[in-house]
Amino acid sequence: MLSTRDLVAGYDERTVLDGLDLELPADAFTVIVGPNACGKSTLLRTLARLIAPRSGSVLLDGKAIQELPTREVARRLAVLPQSPLVPEGVTVADLVGRGRQPYQRWWRQWSEEDSAAVERAMVLADVAGLADRPVDTLSGGQRQRVWIAMTLAQDTEALLLDEPTTFLDLAHQVEVLDLLHRLRVERGRTVVAVLHDLNQAARYADHLVAMRAGAVVAAGPPREILDADLVREVFGLDCVVVPCPVTGAPLVVPALTSPTLATTTVVPSGAAPSALDATSPTGSTGVTPAGSENALAGSYPSEGH
Amino acid sequence: MTAPSRARTVAATTGEPVATPSVAARLPGRSLLRLGPLSLQIRRRSVLVAAVLVVLLAAAAVLSLSLGTPYVAPADVLHALSGAGTPYDLVVLDLRLPRVVLAAVAGAAFGVAGTLIQSVARNPLASPDVIGITQGAGLAATIALTSGAAAVVVAPAALAGGLVAAVVVLALGARHGLAAQRFVLAGVAVAFALRALTEIVMITAEAIDGQRAQIWLVGTLAGKGWAEAAWIGGALLVLLPVLAWAGWALNSSALDDDTARGIGLRPVARRIGLAGAGVLVAAMVTAQVGAVDFVALVAPQVARRLVRSERPPLVCAALLGALLLVLADLAGRRLFAPTQLPAGVLTAAIGGPYLMYLLLRGRKRSS
Structure with a gap:
């Protein structure tokens, strides 16, 4: 309109x-x-x-x-x-x-x-x-x-x-x-x-x-x-895009910018910029347990496409 | 083009079960006044305040008609006012009434002008006696009084002076759509410049002319009456449709421009209309009674605090202005009798402390 x-x-x-x-x-x-x-x-x-x-x-x-x-x-x-x-x-x-x-x-x-x-x-x-x-x-x-x-x-x-x-x-x-x-x-x-x-x-x-x-x-x-390309193009920021554990929508996580930020070895520092496919198992620390994940997802009507 | 009707039906069909008409959807503190096709929002507290002010104004008027030499008892004043034909008719109806009516009409006009201009600028300092309109009228009147021009020229010259000053202020403040700060600053600058020019004219004039100008500049009702009241009242009457609209339009004056545009208003055009009406009233009344200070500044602010609204209320500010000027004129006549003080000296003396009191009380409540 x-x-x-x-x-x-x-x-x-x-x-x-x-x-x-x-x-x-x-x-x-x-x-x-x-x-x-x-x-x-x-x-x-x-x-x-x-x-x-x-x-x-x-x-x-x-x-x-x-x-x-x-x-x-x-x-x-x-x-x-x-x-x-x-x-x-x-x-x-x-x-x-x-x-x-x-x-x-x-x-x-x-x-x-x-x-x-x-x-x-x-x-x-x-x-x-x-x-x-x-x-x-x-x-x-x-x-x-x-x-x-x-x-x-x-x-x-x-x-x-x-x-x-x-x-x-x-x-x-x-x-x-x-x-x-x-x-x-x-x-x-x-x-x-x-x-x-x-x-x-x-x-x-x-x-x-x-x-x-x-x-x-x-x-x-x-x-x-x-996706990561778009975020880099628009914001000039390297990042990892993963599916949101609650809604499945794209979730943008900035790439590791300093090794001292990572307390555990979660993401290999070189992997982030090239992590274009969202299915790569990155950034999976402390995700919501599966049960409550479903409960939360259920409370949000799907986007209906 | 089907968009609005569809939006309406969406809202209608989903009509909430909660939507039983309740007090919640009414405007708090307001009532609806229906008169044929009219439906007006009336603030209940303004009605109360207005009623009290009308009573006080009537009392002040009777007092002013009664006090003086000779003293006329209030009962006799009322008797004379009823047109019964009393021995006091000359004193009450011919000598004192014109001046009391003028004080009330002029005070009301100052209140209206102050409300309009202050609301537009969203600044209590933006009253006609601060932003240069009074000073423009004062300069023009001073030039007329000291140049040997005929007495009838003074008022029209003052009117023109006030309007020219207002146009200059509005033009200076008009960039960025009359943004409040700029408008007030431009007005203060113009006022100072005009006041300096007035001083120069007075100092270079004959002493006797300078003194006449000085009295005009303070503002006095002495020797004035029906004619001046008719001019001011006439101006208010002509502007009545505009004022009726203004009473409504002022409701949105507290909103910022983006919000106002969003709900379908044209804030800049609206401000120019409201300020224009305020300037006309201010110039008109100043031309007739001189530079009576402070009424236009204080009446809207006191009225706003009495009504507890977010912006000065038009009718209550007018009534309060009338009350203030009637009292100031009475005090000026009687306080140091037989010496008369110009009303303009006493408006500030009465209004100032009261505003200070309200400010102190307001601060205590909000802290």
Whole structure:
């Protein structure tokens, strides 16, 4: 539903994206990865019409997004910016209610539909119990769920998120990603997120977009495209890619960079760069026991390809 | 084009069993006001605060109509106001009422202007008397008063001066879409430059003209009444549709630009609209009553703390501004009677300590 045509975008004098063509599949969880300053946030912000392209266009269902009324876009596409400013003293329900803005006017500030949508969004993001709390008193993980609830209240088909897990601890990262996964699987939403963690990207994405220096290096299902070559090309890092013991998705483990890091002789130091086939028995220290592995794997619906 | 409807049906068919309409989905602390096609979100605490302020304003007005030489008992003031025809009609209705009404209208206008500009800049310092609008009006008025121009020219000149200063500030602050910091900094710089120019004009003028300008610059309601109140009230009335929209639009002023764009707003256009309305009101009221300091700065901040909202509330700030200026004018008239102090001197004397008190109390609560 979202695509770019010959997109050129950037800030002030600096051109970040230079002639980007990209197709983002509908009803999929797309994750954009890449090194710092590769233009992934710029891409997401341009896709969400937060910055205007210098030339080329972003197409939403075939129409240039810049030419559509911004309210109409906001009913079809919601975006969570990287670190939104938390307004002081605003309650959770109030903030989630702001997501109804595209359906409101100053003479029609609230409707039954608004109430229903806010309620649904708060239940879905598991913040209904916090409705009366001021957002600035919440923990980072709760806050992020509130922001996601706000975007859910927009009732859009697509949801774009710029590094939604940054500044969260591991458990809260998983919580947020699980929520996004559920939105895709249970609600059929199109989700596009910029993530830093390759392994999380591989675990949750249906469609992975790897970027470097403002260009797309590879795009496709992570199980098909994510290998040691790609990681080296994109991040300039040698690594070993093995199947994740829990999900079977590609798991990226940086190669041994210093012999003093290895306490036991796990990987021959010379083997890592050439360990292209993921089936090689590398890095198998302390893997989860088989029983719990199955139990964990069972709790995650398969990616459904 | 089928996308939105499909998204809607997805949500509808999976309607959560939990979705029995409950209080949770209502906005905490707010009620809905339905009037025909209108449905407005009303903060319950603002209604309470506004009601208290209206009562206090009425009491202050009656007090101001009553105190003075001669003293008129409040009962007689009310009797005179009812139009019954009393011996006090001349003192209450003709001498004191115009000035009290002017104080209320001008105070309300300062409150509105301060709320709009402070909210746009997300900075309490961005009030018209800090960011150069008052100083622009002051410079123009000083030039008019010291150059021997006719008295009728002073107000239009001040209005023009305030607007020109505002345009300069907005133009300087406009890069990066009126980013808050830049806007305030530009305003402070312009204010200082204009104040220096005003000093130069005053010093080089005849002493008597300089003194007249000095009084204008402090802001006084002495010798003013219906005509000035009508100008300010008229401006507020003309801007009423804009203000009705502003009351709603200010709700999103606390959101950052990306978030605002994401929910379908155009934050820069919105800020220009809100700031433009605020500047017009500020220039208009300053042109009529002079540079009354501090009301526009303090009224929105005190109102915000009373209502406990994240941004200054428009109606309560207007009522508070009105109350503050009525009290300041009363104090100026009576405190050192028969010597009259300009209201502008006392607004800061009354409003300042109260804001300090609220700041201290707020710090204790948050720590």
